[in-house]
Amino acid sequence: MSAQLIHKGRNFWLIRIYKGRDPLTNDRHFKTIRFLGDRKGAREELDNLLQRESRALNQEAPDRTVNELFDLWFELVGENRYRENTVRGFKGNVAFDVRPCLGELKLINVTPTHLQDMFNAMADRGVGPNTIYRLYALTAKVFDRAVAWGFLEENPVSRVPVPRREKNKVNPMAAEELRIFIAVTDRTRHPEFFRTAVVTAMRPGELNGLRWPDIDFQGCMITVQRSLVWRGHPWEGWFLVSPKTERGRRQIEIPRSLCNSLLQLKERQEGRIRKLGDRYTNDGFVFANRLGRPYFRRSYVRIFKESLKRAGLSKTVRFYDLRHTSATLLLQAGVNIKVVSERLGHASVTVTLEAYIHVLPEMPRGTGERIEALLEGDIEDTDTP
Numbered sequence: 001m002s003a004q005l006i007h008k009g010r011n012f013w014l015i016r017i018y019k020g021r022d023p024l025t026n027d028r029h030f031k032t033i034r035f036l037g038d039r040k041g042a043r044e045e046l047d048n049l050l051q052r053e054s055r056a057l058n059q060e061a062p063d064r065t066v067n068e069l070f071d072l073w074f075e076l077v078g079e080n081r082y083r084e085n086t087v088r089g090f091k092g093n094v095a096f097d098v099r100p101c102l103g104e105l106k107l108i109n110v111t112p113t114h115l116q117d118m119f120n121a122m123a124d125r126g127v128g129p130n131t132i133y134r135l136y137a138l139t140a141k142v143f144d145r146a147v148a149w150g151f152l153e154e155n156p157v158s159r160v161p162v163p164r165r166e167k168n169k170v171n172p173m174a175a176e177e178l179r180i181f182i183a184v185t186d187r188t189r190h191p192e193f194f195r196t197a198v199v200t201a202m203r204p205g206e207l208n209g210l211r212w213p214d215i216d217f218q219g220c221m222i223t224v225q226r227s228l229v230w231r232g233h234p235w236e237g238w239f240l241v242s243p244k245t246e247r248g249r250r251q252i253e254i255p256r257s258l259c260n261s262l263l264q265l266k267e268r269q270e271g272r273i274r275k276l277g278d279r280y281t282n283d284g285f286v287f288a289n290r291l292g293r294p295y296f297r298r299s300y301v302r303i304f305k306e307s308l309k310r311a312g313l314s315k316t317v318r319f320y321d322l323r324h325t326s327a328t329l330l331l332q333a334g335v336n337i338k339v340v341s342e343r344l345g346h347a348s349v350t351v352t353l354e355a356y357i358h359v360l361p362e363m364p365r366g367t368g369e370r371i372e373a374l375l376e377g378d379i380e381d382t383d384t385p
Helices: 039-057 066-081 084-102 112-124 129-148 175-185 191-200 204-208 256-279 297-311 321-332 337-344 349-359 367-376
Strands: 003-009 012-021 028-036 221-224 227-230 238-241 250-253
Touching: 003 039, 012 039, 028 039, 028 066, 066 084, 066 129, 084 112, 084 129, 112 129, 175 191, 175 297, 175 321, 191 204, 191 256, 191 297, 191 321, 204 227, 204 297, 250 337, 321 337, 321 349, 337 349
Parallel strands: none
Antiparallel strands: 003 012, 012 028, 221 250, 227 238
């Protein structure tokens, strides 16, 4: 097992331990530890880490349980590869379903039947097919790692049928419903927040992570550069993350009317800063409460649900459906799907197509006759120079 000691500054070191390659992608993985102290202390810490890692990986496979495998995977892979919120979700799924069903089983005793029984029990309990599929995919990754580490010769998940998935249902509002909804939210304390959500189709975390330098008031453009994620409860704090893909970092054109509204919001916020002074936490967020903290999701979701009720709209509409509504109305208006995909920040146009193909305008009939006419020379090929 190889490791690297990197000097980053006075009494500041990074210890990188090579964890091998992903058995599926062949990507190299490292575990990185921060250390504060002198070179001698950093070297001692590196040696101790290597010893602990060796003991963990050299433990006899016959005695290793499923619980121990997942614990090791989270420590060495999950927490170094995935975002904090993703890991938290993984751990919740594992704690609720994997550990009670399989946790005490030794790895060498796990059979495809054990795994299938676990997935069947989830379905019997009413768990949705997409949730079952996600746990299947996670379990397959973890057992693939067990094979790569030499704990198993074969991944038992590979002999379990892949659970079916359902296409995520998009529940957009109609144009008239959206107009009624906006008329209601315009009378709340946060009219700019909901208008920006509808106009830009930004994700909730992207809205909450928006800062004033991200808005070009002259060019009427918003640049998406980050998302804000709450750790759980408001008192647990928040953190900022970069977009998952390069296409997630994008520019979104907004109308002059919204640009002016945001400028007025900025002026009101600056007045509040002058009034409150040090009591105002000025982190530069566009959408912040009276003391400067970013909106907690429960606060704007509550206002959203109350606005739906006052507007006489279905309570099944989710806040995220404002994003779907914006995309759907643009596509129905004939905006090119590539343009809409870039506005949404999807990784590819394929993602957009899969989500919204059912709302695209119908293709004109008679294409069979048209291709026949082209073959017969009855229609001139205008694309030929």
